[in-house]
Amino acid sequence: MVRHCGRVATLRTRKVSDERTLEHSPTPGSSPLAARAPRRRVVAVTGAASFLGSNLVGLLEEEPQIARILALDTRPPPTAGAKTRVYDADMTHPAAEERLAEAFAAEGVDTVVHLAFLASPTHASGYSHELESVGTMHVLNACRRTRVTKLVMWSQTLLYGAHPTNPNFLSEKHPLRARRTEPFLADKIEAESEALRFGRPGQGRTVTILRTAPIVGPTVDNFFTRYLSHRYVPTVLGFDPLWQFLHEADALAAFRLAVVRDAPGVFNITPDGVLPLGTAIRLAGRQALPLPRPLAGSLVGALWVAQFAEAPPAFFDYLQYVCVADGELARKTMGFRPLYTSREALIDFANAQHLREVKLLSETPA
Amino acid sequence: MKKEKRPPRTGTSAKPRARATRPVRDDTSAAANTVATPKADGQRARRPRRAAHAKVKEPQVPPPPAEELAPHFALDEEDEPLLEEAPELGLGSRMVPPHVGWSDPLDSMPPTSNAQGDVAEQIRMLEARLDRLIRTGSVPPDEPPSSEPVPLAKNEREPAGPPADDIAKSHYFEEHWGRKGLRSRSEEVDDFGLDPAYESRFRPIAEFLYRRYFRVRTFGVANLPAHGRCIIVANHSGTLPLDGLMLRTALRLEHTTARDLRWLAEDFLFYLPFAGVFMNRVGAVRACQENAERLLGKESLLAVFPEGVQGIRKLWSERYRLQRFGRGGYIRLALRMQAPIVPCAIVGAEETNPLLYRLESLANLVGLPYIPVTPTFPLLGPLGLMPAPSRWTITFGEPVSLDSAGPEAAEDHVLVGRLSERVRTAIQAMLDSGVRERKSVWFG
Numbered sequence: 124m125v126r127h128c129g130r131v132a133t134l135r136t137r138k139v140s141d142e143r144t145l146e147h148s149p150t151p152g153s154s155p156l157a158a159r160a161p162r163r164r165v166v167a168v169t170g171a172a173s174f175l176g177s178n179l180v181g182l183l184e185e186e187p188q189i190a191r192i193l194a195l196d197t198r199p200p201p202t203a204g205a206k207t208r209v210y211d212a213d214m215t216h217p218a219a220e221e222r223l224a225e226a227f228a229a230e231g232v233d234t235v236v237h238l239a240f241l242a243s244p245t246h247a248s249g250y251s252h253e254l255e256s257v258g259t260m261h262v263l264n265a266c267r268r269t270r271v272t273k274l275v276m277w278s279q280t281l282l283y284g285a286h287p288t289n290p291n292f293l294s295e296k297h298p299l300r301a302r303r304t305e306p307f308l309a310d311k312i313e314a315e316s317e318a319l320r321f322g323r324p325g326q327g328r329t330v331t332i333l334r335t336a337p338i339v340g341p342t343v344d345n346f347f348t349r350y351l352s353h354r355y356v357p358t359v360l361g362f363d364p365l366w367q368f369l370h371e372a373d374a375l376a377a378f379r380l381a382v383v384r385d386a387p388g389v390f391n392i393t394p395d396g397v398l399p400l401g402t403a404i405r406l407a408g409r410q411a412l413p414l415p416r417p418l419a420g421s422l423v424g425a426l427w428v429a430q431f432a433e434a435p436p437a438f439f440d441y442l443q444y445v446c447v448a449d450g451e452l453a454r455k456t457m458g459f460r461p462l463y464t465s466r467e468a469l470i471d472f473a474n475a476q477h478l479r480e481v482k483l484l485s486e487t488p489a
Numbered sequence: 490m491k492k493e494k495r496p497p498r499t500g501t502s503a504k505p506r507a508r509a510t511r512p513v514r515d516d517t518s519a520a521a522n523t524v525a526t527p528k529a530d531g532q533r534a535r536r537p538r539r540a541a542h543a544k545v546k547e548p549q550v551p552p553p554p555a556e557e558l559a560p561h562f563a564l565d566e567e568d569e570p571l572l573e574e575a576p577e578l579g580l581g582s583r584m585v586p587p588h589v590g591w592s593d594p595l596d597s598m599p600p601t602s603n604a605q606g607d608v609a610e611q612i613r614m615l616e617a618r619l620d621r622l623i624r625t626g627s628v629p630p631d632e633p634p635s636s637e638p639v640p641l642a643k644n645e646r647e648p649a650g651p652p653a654d655d656i657a658k659s660h661y662f663e664e665h666w667g668r669k670g671l672r673s674r675s676e677e678v679d680d681f682g683l684d685p686a687y688e689s690r691f692r693p694i695a696e697f698l699y700r701r702y703f704r705v706r707t708f709g710v711a712n713l714p715a716h717g718r719c720i721i722v723a724n725h726s727g728t729l730p731l732d733g734l735m736l737r738t739a740l741r742l743e744h745t746t747a748r749d750l751r752w753l754a755e756d757f758l759f760y761l762p763f764a765g766v767f768m769n770r771v772g773a774v775r776a777c778q779e780n781a782e783r784l785l786g787k788e789s790l791l792a793v794f795p796e797g798v799q800g801i802r803k804l805w806s807e808r809y810r811l812q813r814f815g816r817g818g819y820i821r822l823a824l825r826m827q828a829p830i831v832p833c834a835i836v837g838a839e840e841t842n843p844l845l846y847r848l849e850s851l852a853n854l855v856g857l858p859y860i861p862v863t864p865t866f867p868l869l870g871p872l873g874l875m876p877a878p879s880r881w882t883i884t885f886g887e888p889v890s891l892d893s894a895g896p897e898a899a900e901d902h903v904l905v906g907r908l909s910e911r912v913r914t915a916i917q918a919m920l921d922s923g924v925r926e927r928k929s930v931w932f933g
Contacts (some may be wrong), residue, residue, distance in 0.1 A: 206757070287759035290779035291681050325784075359763020365682050399770075402674055416762075444759070445682075466677055480618065 163190035165353040166382055167232045169262055170239030172196040174343050175277060175378065179236060180207055182379045189373065198358050214258030215241045215250065223265035234273040234383060237262050243346035244307040244434045255310035263321045275381045276318045279473040280334045280391055282311055287447035292449035295389045305437040322387065331381045332389045336448060339468055340371030341475030346433040351407045352476060358400060360413040362443040365397040370468035373461040386457045393450030396464040400442060500555040526817040530609060635912050681751065691771055702878050703837065707743045709885035712732060712831055714824055715746045718785040720823050721792040722912055723833035724811055725800025728842035728861040732835050736792050737772050739883050751784055752792035778822060783828040793819045797856045808839040809920050817909035823891050824899040830889040832912055834919035837881030840930050880933035884919050
């Protein structure tokens with residue numbers, strides 16, 4: 124196994140990689156589409172050290188169709204196995220495009236899984252813009268410069284925005300109406316439109332965008348799980364919107380499917396069933412703390428500024444109005460079948476959380 | 490009970506006692522468990538500590554969790570020194586809020602023996618088990634019987650506290666926390682937010698309104714299909730729209746197969762706190778094509794009020810005059826989904842809150858479509874919104890079948906307009922005859 128870490132290492136081993144690519148691709152001269160059918164895929168995963176990235180690398184390691192995996196991140200993923208090459212790639216670096224194109228060309232990448240997105244809102248909005256919006260541009264340009272024909276990108280159903288005028292189930296055709304003033308959402312919407320431009324028909328590229336519902340589960344950590352881990356969970360007085368909770372295993376299964384099968388388009392990846400937020404909080408074993416919206420807005424705004432809150436007050440929309448997506452298309456087209464319903468996913472998350480708490484108690488015995 | 494059961498408080502007698510009872514408690518026989526009530530546990534757990542307090546130099550005594558102590562000590566002035574100790578013992582390590590009326594597992598944990606080795610061994614066992622759980626992701630089938638396999642049902646019936654192992658089990662929390670926290674709500678709502686448990690709590694109120702208050706008479710229920718998709722098109726009235734709820738109740742009480750009706754409610758409802766959630770949980774769905782299509786796709790019975798807000802904001806002088814029927818969206822829906830339309834006239838609802846005037850500029854500030862002025866409303870305060878007990882009549886007309894036109898006719902605007910007008914006239918005629926035939930607003 125050759126493992127690259129750091130720029131110097133990458134450049135030094137490039138020649139070796141080139142030879143390997145030739146070995147693996149039987150018809151290097153033919154058109155990429157024709158060649159892809161017999162050839163085993165070389166998949167690059169950006170954001171490979173993130174939750175989705177590292178687990179997906181682990182899943183793809185076991186996939187016989189995948190010849191090689193490029194893990195691109197600033198940290199190596201812990202799941203990297205024999206097939207994986209780790210590249211140190213920072214999407215926020217001005218020369219990221221150059222580096223990515225180099226790596227893609229060196230390894231003969233044909234599929235890019237773009238997961239370098241923040242899972243939770245951050246105070247560093249400048250950084251998040253660089254990472255998500257500009258970083259996506261870097262990745263896509265690197266794809267354009269090389270022979271990458273397939274892109275799988277992570278997006279979220281949050282981008283539809285929570286509005287009282289939303290239908291109960293938002294289809295993929297629904298416009299993304301999330302608040303553009305919130306960088307966490309605006310950058311992702313920009314990234315998505317860039318990816319759609321990249322995948323415009325007639326260019327022989329397959330672009331799959333997976334909009335996942337809020338992901339919860341025993342091991343994932345994002346602002347939903349942190350929100351549901353408070354002893355008192357703030358909610359908006361008089362509102363109890365319906366939510367979906369996607370189990371982490373289902374989310375990963377969806378990405379694996381999207382890599383293994385060619386299903387161009389945008390897909391909502393959602394579980395079966397919905398849960399009212401209040402019910403979800405109680406199932407998680409927490410206590411809802413209903414606040415009137417004006418008070419909640421300013422309170423959480425202050426807490427957010429003081430870095431005590433998970434999310435800025437803009438996210439109160441999601442505690443008031445429905446933002447539930449319809450996953451029918453992914454079921455029909457991609458053959459995605461979620462294993463967990465919203466309720467089961469939430470209970471699985473809550474159980475793990477309780478286990479963790481019990482473990483903490485036993486670690487510091489009374 | 491506490492005082493009676495308390496054995497003579499001598500530091501020396503407590504230790505052997507606590508030790509002797511442990512193996513008995515591990516045994517799951519009922520006799521042993523009935524003796525070990527949580528209070529007795531608490532006492533036993535405390536006794537060795539008191540002994541420790543008396544003999545200051547006994548370092549083996551493990552400090553107990555603070556919660557375990559607090560409730561007992563609060564009653565007992567003799568234990569003040571220990572009460573002072575409590576905060577140092579890790580207050581706030583309780584996992585669950587105390588107000589949900591279930592016995593905190595920590596309150597009734599197996600008594601901590603004062604023998605250091607015993608506790609350490611227990612903890613090691615628990616840790617090993619947790620590690621195994623985390624590694625394998627499930628409880629291994631060949632669990633050694635030594636790890637106290639107390640069935641959960643038993644814990645609920647008997648006051649004996651669950652051993653620490655059980656707290657680590659996932660279903661423990663499902664049983665104790667989830668269910669009890671959700672007493673009034675069901676754990677799952679349907680896709681559109683109807684909560685069966687929540688609704689069943691309001692069902693008696695709806696039935697009271699239907700049978701006693703509005704004394705609703707329903708005609709032509711036979712016109713509704715026993716199964717399959719169908720759209721009920723009704724007039725909308727009453728400043729507070731109760732007609733959807735009454736239609737739902739009518740269908741449940743009068744229809745032969747007690748069909749479940751969902752109705753489409755105006756957007757503004759979902760901007761409102763409480764009202765939106767309440768209506769959603771008892772069956773209202775936001776009015777839009779996507780929702781309607783999805784509901785009809787599930788072969789459900791759907792009531793629409795094409796007048797929308799225009800219907801409920803009618804002034805008293807305009808009562809029983811149908812407003813415009815939107816842009817005929819419901820016709821397009823019926824054509825696309827090939828669903829029959831049943832016209833429905835609701836007579837009597839206009840009189841529940843006769844609207845004299847609408848305050849609109851003020852309402853915009855609050856996010857309401859209008860603020861009603863009725864003979865009673867601003868005068869009597871919120872009580873004035875109470876509907877007057879007029880007698881209602883709900884009449885279902887002959888179904889209008891649109892089968893002759895295919896789904897593609899939905900794009901034919903002229904046809905849609907003509908069909909919409911036909912349905913509107915049918916309902917207007919039913920309304921007119923209903924109003925004409927009734928002799929009294931209050932007695933029908």
